[in-house]
Amino acid sequence: MRDPRDPEPLSAWHRLADTAVLLDGFHALKHAVRFRAEVQVAVTTDRRAALALADELAPDVRETLDALLAEVPESTYRALVPRPHPTAVAALAVRPPRAANLRALARTPRTAPVVVLDQPRNLGNAGAVIRLAAGFGATGVVTTGTLDPWHPTVVRGGAGLHFATAVERLAVDELPAGPVFALDPEGEDIRGLKLPDDAVLAFGSERSGLSAELRGRTDHLVSLPMRSQVSSYNLATSVAMTLFHWSAP
Numbered sequence: 001m002r003d004p005r006d007p008e009p010l011s012a013w014h015r016l017a018d019t020a021v022l023l024d025g026f027h028a029l030k031h032a033v034r035f036r037a038e039v040q041v042a043v044t045t046d047r048r049a050a051l052a053l054a055d056e057l058a059p060d061v062r063e064t065l066d067a068l069l070a071e072v073p074e075s076t077y078r079a080l081v082p083r084p085h086p087t088a089v090a091a092l093a094v095r096p097p098r099a100a101n102l103r104a105l106a107r108t109p110r111t112a113p114v115v116v117l118d119q120p121r122n123l124g125n126a127g128a129v130i131r132l133a134a135g136f137g138a139t140g141v142v143t144t145g146t147l148d149p150w151h152p153t154v155v156r157g158g159a160g161l162h163f164a165t166a167v168e169r170l171a172v173d174e175l176p177a178g179p180v181f182a183l184d185p186e187g188e189d190i191r192g193l194k195l196p197d198d199a200v201l202a203f204g205s206e207r208s209g210l211s212a213e214l215r216g217r218t219d220h221l222v223s224l225p226m227r228s229q230v231s232s233y234n235l236a237t238s239v240a241m242t243l244f245h246w247s248a249p
């Protein structure tokens, strides 16, 4: 954590940037603070504007943001972030330890499903899914394959909501316990099924669908209603429909 009396947040930023999670924009910082991320340093080009946003949109975290945010010149801010955000706010937070996420994913009995993205390719899709999982109170989001679910572009797409659920990369044979419901257009219609709270909801990759390995772990193959001429839905859209179905009374 930066010493709040330190007038120069840049040294802290440069020291932490390699290992910390970049929170890009006001909303990412707001969500991270709400879900108790350990924010180490936060900068903005306009403290007054950022705190006015907090007054308007997030009075619950205003005091924390007031203590955290240091004002820096525009040129400094631009040098710290890959792509300037319209709110001109950026922060660094500690990535939650893998062991803590694994504990959260393994805890039983589970009261909400785990979402598995099997070898996803698109960073934006992964971010959108983490945002959905946070919104529905899912236990976590697990990716298999090479995509890093904590990649800065995924975190940007997730609007800082990685801190509201457990996000980790695992091999298929390390998936949390629970019945695996894998989504595929060839499966049984989801409308006739009740998805249990301990379900592991698995989705295939954008390009090639479910891997053979994931299919080998599948207990139920499930489809979303779709007319015959359409090949498939977007990955994040499929997760949204499935979580909505799980949540419906």
Ligand SMILES: C[S@@+](CC[C@H](N)C(=O)[O-])C[C@H]1O[C@@H](n2cnc3c(N)ncnc32)[C@H](O)[C@@H]1O
Residues within 6 Å of the ligand: 182, 183, 184, 185, 186, 202, 203, 204, 205, 206, 207, 208, 209, 210, 222, 223, 224, 225, 226, 231, 232, 233, 234, 235, 238
């Ligand atoms: C873009 S789709 C994959 C398309 C891919 N070309 C294929 O062969 O399956 C990504 C994932 O979304 C889910 N999905 C998309 N449409 C679906 C549907 N109608 N029913 C069930 N799952 C679907 C599946 O998990 C799928 O693997």
